[in-house]
Amino acid sequence: MSNRYRIASIEDVSVGSGREFVAGGRIVALFHLEDGFHAMDGICPHAGGPLAQGVVRGSVVTCPWHGWQFDVTTGRHCLNAHLCQPSFPVTVEGTDVFVELP
Ligand code: FES
Numbered sequence: 321m322s323n324r325y326r327i328a329s330i331e332d333v334s335v336g337s338g339r340e341f342v343a344g345g346r347i348v349a350l351f352h353l354e355d356g357f358h359a360m361d362g363i364c365p366h367a368g369g370p371l372a373q374g375v376v377r378g379s380v381v382t383c384p385w386h387g388w389q390f391d392v393t394t395g396r397h398c399l400n401a402h403l404c405q406p407s408f409p410v411t412v413e414g415t416d417v418f419v420e421l422p
Contacts, residue, residue, distance in 0.1 A: 359409075
C-alpha cells in the first residue's frame, strides 16, 4: 500500500535545485530538473547528511557532508552500483506537487 502526499507547490523548488520536505513521517528530498520533479529519501545513507541541501549539477546531487553523489532521477549512487537511495514517484497537478511513498 502506498500513500500520496502533496508536499510542495511547483514554485517552492527552483529548477536546478532541491529542497527538503517531511511527508509520511520521513524526510523527502525533492529536486526540480529541466525535465520535471524527482524525489528520493532525503537522508544520505553514508552518515545521514541532508541530500536536498546538496549542489545539483545535471541530474546529480552531491551530498553536502562528504561528497557522495546520487542521480536524483534513479536514486543510484554514481560510483557504487550496489547503493541505491529509495526514490519515489512524483506527479504534478496544476501547481501542486505530489509524492507517492511506500
Ligand atoms: S553523509 Fe552524505 S556523504 Fe557522508
